[in-house]
Amino acid sequence: MTFQQPVGDTLPRYPVIIGDSLEEQGSGETAAHIYPATGAVTREIRFASPADVDRAVAAAQAAYPAWRALPGDKRRDLMFKLASLFEAQAQEMAPILVSENGSLSLAAPYISYDAAQKFRYYGGWADKIEGRTVATWGGPAHDYVSYEPYGVVGVIVPWNGPLFAATMVLAPALAAGNCIVIKAPDLAPYSVMRLVELIRQAGFPPGVVNLVTGGADVGAAMVAHPGIGKIEFIGSGATAQKILANAAQTLKPVGLELGGKSAVLVFGDADLQSAAKRGLTGAVSANGQGCVNGTRLLVERTIYEPYLQMLTAMAGHIKAGDPFAGDTMLGPVISEASLNRISGLVDRGVAAGGRLVTGGGRMGGDFSDGYYLPITVLADVDPASEISRTEVFGPVLVVTPFDSEEEAVALANDSDFGLGAYVHTTNLARAHRVAGQMQAGQVQVNGSGEAMTPCVPFGGMKHSGHGRLGGIEGMREFQQVKNVWVNLA
Known part of the structure; x- marks a missing residue:
């Protein structure tokens, strides 16, 4: 290349x-x-x-x-x-x-x-x-x-x-x-x-x-x-x-x-393909370096493994490459120091019990001179772990299962951050109910960034x-x- x-x-x-x-x-x-x-x-x-x-x-x-x-x-x-x-x-x-x-x-x-x-x-x-x-x-x-x-x-x-x-x-x-x-x-x-x-x-x-x-x-x-x-x-x-x-x-x-550590709540009645595609956005948008990116995926247990499989399959189609090339979908992180910091967080996340589904360390070969990391997905992540609570600012997603709407809301709000939140469901009542409980400055329902337009207010709560x-x-x-x-x- x-x-x-x-x-x-x-x-x-x-x-x-x-x-x-x-x-x-x-x-x-x-x-x-x-x-x-x-x-x-x-x-x-x-x-x-x-x-x-x-x-x-x-x-x-x-x-x-x-x-x-x-x-x-x-x-x-x-x-x-x-x-x-x-x-x-x-x-x-x-x-x-x-x-x-x-x-x-x-x-x-x-x-x-x-x-x-x-x-x-x-x-x-x-x-x-x-x-x-x-x-x-x-x-x-x-x-x-x-x-x-x-x-x-x-x-x-x-x-x-x-x-x-x-x-x-x-x-x-x-x-x-x-x-x-x-x-x-x-x-x-x-x-x-x-x-x-x-x-x-x-x-x-x-x-x-x-x-x-x-x-x-x-x-x-x-x-x-x-x-x-x-x-x-x-x-x-x-x-x-x-x-x-x-x-x-x-x-x-x-x-x-x-900054943020925006939660993505995926309920069992969601459009699975759309939710997986939009969930992947958190690792791809701005090469994973977006403050409002949804990087903390909370998925209802009834669809947990199918969602992971779909997310991983889609991640495999994301092409890393020359940022000047029109077909490149994933570029580098900003610096070597940032790359090393992100890699350390991923390594400690695996050591703390996270299951590495895809991705991992620095990309080599044609990418070795730049600061490239692959899309990385860690499943079964403890909500109390460092990687679940820290803003990674790289192409890294952490995934955690939940069993009820109440648990999903509690997990989403159990964060120092409150910039964004994303809710995936086809149940209109649930969409409004959950959005109303999110401790975040902006909540998107069945979206992944479309609300970032000049006419709507944007900002955070808590440490965001x-x-x-x-x-x-x-x-x-x-x-x-x-x-x-x-x-x-």
């Missing part, structure tokens, strides 16, 4: 974009970006530094008064133009998405289409920001509520889906009238770099969206900066704890969309975070509530 290599000269060149300045290097550390399919270097990148964060915040603050005052229809038109640019340049965006983290070219058009949809959806909200009046007592008065932007919003997005996450935040934040400082992830920086370039091409005023690329020091500088009114973070729980401690020093609000992105709830995340009382006596 021959792997296509990313061409560094064709990838975005500006790791720092501040105001009207596009800069080919920041003032921070230099690091090599690694293409995970082959372990090869795409480019050396000099990242931003905390000093660059200061400049970016200053540019955003300078742009904010005019951006906030811009009529909603003007913001709407800019966002619609940006949406059209994403649609027009979907083919150009595809190799960028593949090169940064091994995303599949098969999925790249969807990601660009999704970005366009987000800017078009929230562009439609930009000219519809309204308040409300409140009936009061105690004397004649006029009382009203208005929804106002925070000013400058700091956005920190993860490496597993940088463009998807960035557009999920930027679209509502910009529609609400905020200016942005966004940090592109050091492990996968290119699509966010291109996003900010397209924002400039669409005609957004300089300073409305500013880019810094880098690691933890850049993120920490953003969180601590007194000029940033709110932080929106998408990433791991461990990093979120550090962010919350840092943000406490300036008392700034923090929105968190964190708080706040919502998507829908009108997503707009409210980037608006502050002001009450005005006018004495009419």
Whole structure:
């Protein structure tokens, strides 16, 4: 097998974009970006530094008064133009998405289409920001509520889906009238770099969206900066704890969309073929590196073995390969460190009594230079075991039987996480009954990802975070509530 290599000269060149300045290097550390399919270097990148964060915040603050005052229809038109640019340049965006983290070219058009949809959806909200009046007592008065932007919003997005996450935040934040400082992830920086370039091409005023690329020091500088009114973070729980401690020093609000260990409940009356196909999605989507992926399969005992057999048979048809190839369905994980961490979790899961149905260790042969793991299924997994309770973030599924609806609900909710849940049943009453009991921010019935559209709220409970992105709830995340009382006596 021959792997296509990313061409560094064709990838975005500006790791720092501040105001009207596009800069080919920041003032921070230099690091090599690694293409995970082959372990090869795409480019050396000099990242931003905390000093660059200061400049970016200053540019955003300078742009904010005019951006906030811009009529909603003007913001709407800019966002619609940006949406059209994403649609027009979907083919150009595809190799960028593949090169940064091994995303599949098969999925790249969807990601660009999704970005366009987000800017078009929230562009439609930009000219519809309204308040409300409140009936009061105690004397004649006029009382009203208005929804106002925070000013400058700091956005920190993860490496597993940088463009998807960035557009999920930027679209509502910009529609609400905020200016942005966004940090592109050091492990996968290119699509966010291109996003900010397209924002400039669409005609957004300089300073409305500013880019810094880098690691933890850049993120920490953003969180601590007194000029940033709110932080929106998408990433791991461990990093979120550090962010919350840092943000406490300036008392700034923090929105968190964190990890998950989403349960997939398969009842005996489910469409078995559909449930198996959708259950497999948790190991395939984003190469198993999706926060909301359903990776903890709870299957009613009456169909347990037939379901496992069907799941395993389907897994055997998933082709791993070159992410640039149009027929590849499984790509690499992000890094060697991630691969080793996942392999260790699988080994300990087997040692703890899990039955290895398919998959296992690192893939060799043509794949040996990259960071490839096969789809791995562990059956008979103890719900209390490490691998059943830890977010693996790789192409790994764990399967556990249950005997009753009550047990299924209890097992699903026995988790520190609460991002997503999936219920497979043809019984309508059961679907609503079980969905109502799930301790998760989003429940999909007989689905496996279709609900991730801009018009619906998405976010977690428990250790999966708080706040919502998507829908009108997503707009409210980037608006502050002001009450005005006018004495009419």
